[in-house]
Structure formats: C-alpha cells, structure tokens
Amino acid sequence: MLPMLEKRRTLAGVMSWIGLGILVAFILIAVLAPIIAPYPAVGPNSQFLTPPNPLCGACAPPSFSHWMGTDNLGQDVLTRVLWGAQTSLEVMAIGVILALAVGFPVGLYSGYVGGSIDKTILLVMDSVYAFPGLLLAALVAAMLGKGPFNIGIAITVIYIPLYYRVTRNQTLSVREETYVEAARSLGARPWTIMWLYIGYNVLITIPVIFALSAADAILTAAGLSYLGLGIQLPTPDWGLDLSVAQQFLTDGVWWTSFFPGLMIILLTVGLSFLGEGLNDLINPLLKKGRA
Amino acid sequence: MGYVHALDDISLDVASGESIGIVGETGSGKSTLGKAVLEILPPRTEVKGSLFFRGEELGQLDKARIRHIRGEEIALIFQDPMTRLNPLMTIEDHFIETIKAHQRVSRHEALARAEAALASMRVPESRIGNYPHEFSGGMRQRIMIALALVLNPSLLVADEPTTSLDVIVEAQILEILEDLKRTYKMSLLLITHNLGIVAEVCDRVAVFYAGKIVEVGSVDDIFTRPVHPYTRLLLQSIIHLDTKELHSIDGVPPDLLSPPTGCRFHPRCPYAQAVCQEKIPPLEQFRKDQLAACHFGKDFL
Numbered sequence: 001m002l003p004m005l006e007k008r009r010t011l012a013g014v015m016s017w018i019g020l021g022i023l024v025a026f027i028l029i030a031v032l033a034p035i036i037a038p039y040p041a042v043g044p045n046s047q048f049l050t051p052p053n054p055l056c057g058a059c060a061p062p063s064f065s066h067w068m069g070t071d072n073l074g075q076d077v078l079t080r081v082l083w084g085a086q087t088s089l090e091v092m093a094i095g096v097i098l099a100l101a102v103g104f105p106v107g108l109y110s111g112y113v114g115g116s117i118d119k120t121i122l123l124v125m126d127s128v129y130a131f132p133g134l135l136l137a138a139l140v141a142a143m144l145g146k147g148p149f150n151i152g153i154a155i156t157v158i159y160i161p162l163y164y165r166v167t168r169n170q171t172l173s174v175r176e177e178t179y180v181e182a183a184r185s186l187g188a189r190p191w192t193i194m195w196l197y198i199g200y201n202v203l204i205t206i207p208v209i210f211a212l213s214a215a216d217a218i219l220t221a222a223g224l225s226y227l228g229l230g231i232q233l234p235t236p237d238w239g240l241d242l243s244v245a246q247q248f249l250t251d252g253v254w255w256t257s258f259f260p261g262l263m264i265i266l267l268t269v270g271l272s273f274l275g276e277g278l279n280d281l282i283n284p285l286l287k288k289g290r291a
Numbered sequence: 292m293g294y295v296h297a298l299d300d301i302s303l304d305v306a307s308g309e310s311i312g313i314v315g316e317t318g319s320g321k322s323t324l325g326k327a328v329l330e331i332l333p334p335r336t337e338v339k340g341s342l343f344f345r346g347e348e349l350g351q352l353d354k355a356r357i358r359h360i361r362g363e364e365i366a367l368i369f370q371d372p373m374t375r376l377n378p379l380m381t382i383e384d385h386f387i388e389t390i391k392a393h394q395r396v397s398r399h400e401a402l403a404r405a406e407a408a409l410a411s412m413r414v415p416e417s418r419i420g421n422y423p424h425e426f427s428g429g430m431r432q433r434i435m436i437a438l439a440l441v442l443n444p445s446l447l448v449a450d451e452p453t454t455s456l457d458v459i460v461e462a463q464i465l466e467i468l469e470d471l472k473r474t475y476k477m478s479l480l481l482i483t484h485n486l487g488i489v490a491e492v493c494d495r496v497a498v499f500y501a502g503k504i505v506e507v508g509s510v511d512d513i514f515t516r517p518v519h520p521y522t523r524l525l526l527q528s529i530i531h532l533d534t535k536e537l538h539s540i541d542g543v544p545p546d547l548l549s550p551p552t553g554c555r556f557h558p559r560c561p562y563a564q565a566v567c568q569e570k571i572p573p574l575e576q577f578r579k580d581q582l583a584a585c586h587f588g589k590d591f592l
Contacts, residue, residue, distance in 0.1 A: 114334070177374065178369065178371060178374045178375050179374060179375050179376055179377045179378075181331060181369075182369060182375040182376070182435070183377070183388075184331050184361070185329050185331050185361055185362065185366070185367040185369075185439075186361065186362035186366070186389045186392070186438060186439065187358050187359060187360070187361035187362030187363060187389070187392050187393055188358075188362075188388060188389070188392050189358065189392055192388060192392065196377070196380070196388065197377050197380075200377070200379045200380075201377070201378070201379055204379075
C-alpha cells in the first residue's frame with residue numbers, strides 16, 4: 001500500500017501522508033508515554049507547587065512546570081493526555097480489528113454462497129446497522145462492564161455490520177470476475193476460490209474503511225467514556241477526562257477539557273485523512289486493475 | 292423477460308483424439324455449450340438432457356467428482372485472456388494452486404511441471420514469478436492454455452482461443468494445439484467463428500444457428516458440399532485473397548426470447564417456403580456422417 005503513496009504527489013497522496021504521520025505520532029506517544037510523561041499519570045502532582053484553587057480544587061492553568069496545567073485533582077494534564085493515547089489506541093485497535101476479523105469472513109462467505117443464507121445474514125446485519133451506534137455500544141458496554149477490552153468489544157458490535165456490508169458487496173462484484181470463472185473451470189476448490197481468488201481481491205479495499213472506522217471508533221470510545229460507560233477512573237482517558245473537566249468549564253477552567261478534546265480531534269482527523277486519502281488512491285488503481 | 296433457450300436440442304459426440312469445430316454467429320449458443328460441458332454455467336441456469344464423459348453421466352455426479360473432472364479431465368480455454376488470471380497471484384501461484392487442487396504432489400514437483408507446461412507454450416520459465424499484468428495478451432493466453440493443459444486433460448474445450456490475438460500468435464497456438472492432439476490423443480472441442488481455423492485444425496464441424504445445430508459433418512463435406520443454406524451462405528461470406536465483393540447474410544440472428552417458428556433460419560433464408568415457417572426441420576442424414584436440418588436438404592445435394 002505504501003510504496004504507491006510515494007509516487008503520487010496528489011492531494012490524496014499528501015492527505016494520506018499527513019494522516020499516516022499523525023497516526024504514527026500517536027502510536028509513538030502511546031508507546032513512549034511511560035518514558036516521556038513528566039509526572040505519574042495518577043495522583044496529585046501539583047498540590048505542593050500551587051495554592052489550591054477555590055473553584056476547582058487543585059487545578060492550575062498552564063505554566064512552565066505544567067505545560068497544559070493541572071486538573072481538579074492536581075494531576076498534570078499533559079501526562080494524562082499522553083497516557084490517554086494508550087487507552088484510546090488500545091480500545092480502537094481491539095474494536096476495529098475484532099470487527100474486521102468477524103465482518104470480513106462473514107461478508108465473504110455471505111456474498112460467495114448467496115441465496116437464503118446470504119439474505120438471512122444480511123437481514124441480521126442490517127438490523128444491527130440500523131440501530132444507533134452509540135446507543136448500541138452503550139448497551140453492550142453496560143452488559144459487559146468497564147475496562148478497555150470490554151469497550152473494544154462494545155465498539156466491535158457497531159462496526160461488524162459495516163465491515164460485513166463492504167466485504168459482501170465487494171464480494172458480489174469480484175465473484176463475477178472472469179478469473180473466478182476460470183479458476184472454477186480448472187477445478188479449484190470452493191474454499192480456494194472464496195479466499196484466494198475472491199477474498200484477496202476484496203481485501204485491498206479494506207484499508208480505507210479500516211482507517212475511517214478507526215476514526216469513528218475513537219469518537220465512540222470517547223463518547224462512551226464521557227457517558228461514564230467506558231473507561232473507569234483513575235485510568236487516563238480523553239473522553240473520561242473531558243467528562244470530569246466539563247463541570248469546571250463554566251468557571252473558566254478551559255485547559256482541562258481543551259487538551260483532551262484537541263487530542264480526540266487530532267487523531268480522528270488524522271485517521272480520516274488517511275482513510276480518505278487511501279480511498280482516492282486505491283479507487284483509481286482498482287479501476288485501472290480491472291480495465 | 293422470460294427464459295432464453297440458449298441451446299435447444301443439441302446432440303454431439305466427440306471421439307477420443309478427435310477434434311470437432313463448433314461454428315456459428317455471435318449469440319448462437321457456442322460458448323454456452325462450452326460452459327455446459329464443464330458445468331460452470333451461471334446460477335439459475337437450467338440444463339436438461341445428459342452429458343456422458345467416458346461412460347459417466349456428468350449430471351449425476353456429485354460436486355466433488357465434478358470438481359476433479361474440471362481441469363484434470365476436461366479443461367476449458369476462454370476467449371478473453373486479459374482478465375482470466377487473478378491479478379494478485381503470480382503465474383507460479385496459479386499453476387501450483389491448479390496442480391495441488393487435483394493431485395498430492397510436492398511444491399517442487401508442481402513447479403517443475405508448471406515450468407515444463409510453460410516451456411511447451413514457449414513462455415520463458417524465468418517469468419514464472421511475474422504477475423499477470425506484466426504479460427501481453429498473447430502471453431497471457433499461452434499461460435492460460437498451459438494452465439489448462441498442465442494436468443493433461445483428455446478433452447479440451449477451447450472457446451475462441453485465438454480471437455483476441457494477432458495472426459502470428461494465432462498460428463503458433465493452433466500449431467501447439469495440433470501437436471497436443473497428436474501427442475496426447477487429446478479430444479478438442481473448438482468453438483470459433485473463424486472457419487479457416489476449423490478447416491485447419493478440426494476433423495468434424497457442427498454449424499450452430501440460434502441455439503440449434505443446423506448441420507454437422509466432416510470438415511471435407513461441410514466445406515465442399517454443404518447442405519444447409521445457412522452453411523452455404525456462411526461459407527460464401529469467407530474472405531479470400533481473390534475476394535472482390537463481400538457477401539453477407541441479410542438480417543440479424545433472431546432474438547432467442549421469442550425464436551422464429553418452424554425453421555429458425557427461415558426469415559433470412561433465400562429459399563424459404565411456407566413449410567419452413569410451420570414445421571421444425573429434423574436433423575436428417577444426407578450423406579454418410581453428414582446431417583442437416585433443412586426441409587429441402589435433398590435439393591441442395
């Protein structure tokens with residue numbers, strides 16, 4: 001996927017590179033958080049440094065020692081934001097990878113066999129898809145309990161129908177390709193035809209939707225945490241920190257909500273750029289490949 | 292809409308080592324016949340009748356057995372080589388997949404056979420690791436043929452194997468097919484609208500019109516003493532070096548959703564009489580091994 005980005009200095013290529021850069025930066029932040037974070041993630045870091053604020057406990061505006069200020073518990077916002085990347089990426093990765101791992105094979109099978117099996121699966125998936133995403137995730141999260149892994153699964157449930165739909169529709173078109181008929185005429189096994197001849201050719205359209213759904217998953221995860229259904233305190237999490245910070249926002253304490261929010265926006269935009277950029281790059285390539 | 296009877300009342304036999312040509316206009320059901328032989332017609336296609344291959348009735352066999360017959364005993368070469376190979380698989384992968392789908396052999400042995408098959412098609416074996424898009428159309432068709440022949444099938448169905456190729460490649464491929472016929476006693480069902488190829492390669496020929504066989508016989512008989520008016524007009528339309536004027540058959544092939552009554556060729560036939568509109572002519576024998584479906588066949592002898 002990546003070598004072809006180099007050759008194309010188009011808007012799509014630039015977008016993909018920016019998106020990829022942002023994603024890699026966030027992955028680095030998440031991995032290096034234990035090393036680069038200036039303070040411990042949990043627990044007050046500032047109460048001995050600044051006098052308590054009557055409005056919001058131990059919070060303090062951005063300063064030289066706390067670049068992004070501290071929150072009501074006196075925790076360094078920069079540290080929380082850096083550690084929060086870990087939680088967000090973890091939830092996103094679990095959610096999106098599981099959704100792909102389920103949605104892709106089911107979509108492939110459904111599209112390949114067709115008939116009443118296909119119609120039944122399609123009906124089930126469409127009813128799940130029609131359900132509002134955040135509500136569904138909230139429902140599943142409430143059932144499973146808190147913690148990054150459970151939230152990941154809750155998010156998976158929303159995105160399985162998405163991956164299923166994309167895979168199935170693509171399978172329906174690849175199934176009619178003449179090389180599939182040729183493989184059949186040579187006596188290829190159904191399993192081989194499904195995975196090697198169809199699946200492989202469907203898979204190349206997945207990175208686009210992978211990036212786009214990852215962006216969406218970050219927002220959903222933040223939303224769940226914000227609603228108190230996701231990650232539990234004191235685990236650093238952007239959505240959760242936003243939700244705590246919200247009550248002090250009216251008193252002019254902007255920094256505790258601004259920075260986690262900025263992170264959510266940055267990562268989401270980065271992933272969207274990557275997805276849209278890849279979409280523009282892959283589509284013409286696909287068309288060229290078919291011609 | 293409705294049902295299209297792409298083929299109607301077709302009966303053919305192919306002896307071992309024999310090659311039979313299927314000729315006819317576009318839409319006369321030639322390719323459908325080829326796909327029917329391998330049972331790879333699209334879903335919701337209804338096939339009636341029976342097809343015997345070495346004493347086994349293909350329609351009665353289970354799917355696993357049919358799958359084994361495909362490729363290993365009956366192989367098919369398609370007319371459009373450009374899109375018949377998986378763009379994401381190398382040529383090597385295509386061969387290994389095909390061989391391993393039928394026989395338990397080591398990768399090493401499969402590779403050796405693939406290289407031999409490619410060499411016999413004059414494709415350099417050094418290119419076995421390349422992807423389909425790295426080959427020209429003629430090369431891809433040779434690769435497809437090598438792929439179809441790597442398991443030494445006893446019947447090869449070739450559906451316009453040279454249509455999209457230039458004449459030099461065409462000549463090479465026909466030569467290769469004749470070699471194979473001689474060496475392996477392979478039977479060949481050659482579907483084409485190129486009568487020149489049929490004359491060169493085939494022993495017998497069946498002329499298709501609108502999903503029906505109108506005439507069948509030896510290449511000699513059909514080309515020199517055709518009985519059916521359609522065959523005659525078809526032969527007249529061949530272009531020779533000394534052709535001064537182009538002959539064509541007036542009209543267009545009929546819509547198979549509602550084929551003409553009686554003889555399907557009657558709307559275009561210069562000799563058509565009232566009976567041709569009413570009665571379907573049966574396939575009758577006019578000479579030894581030469582059958583035609585025409586009410587007035589005797590008059591054309």
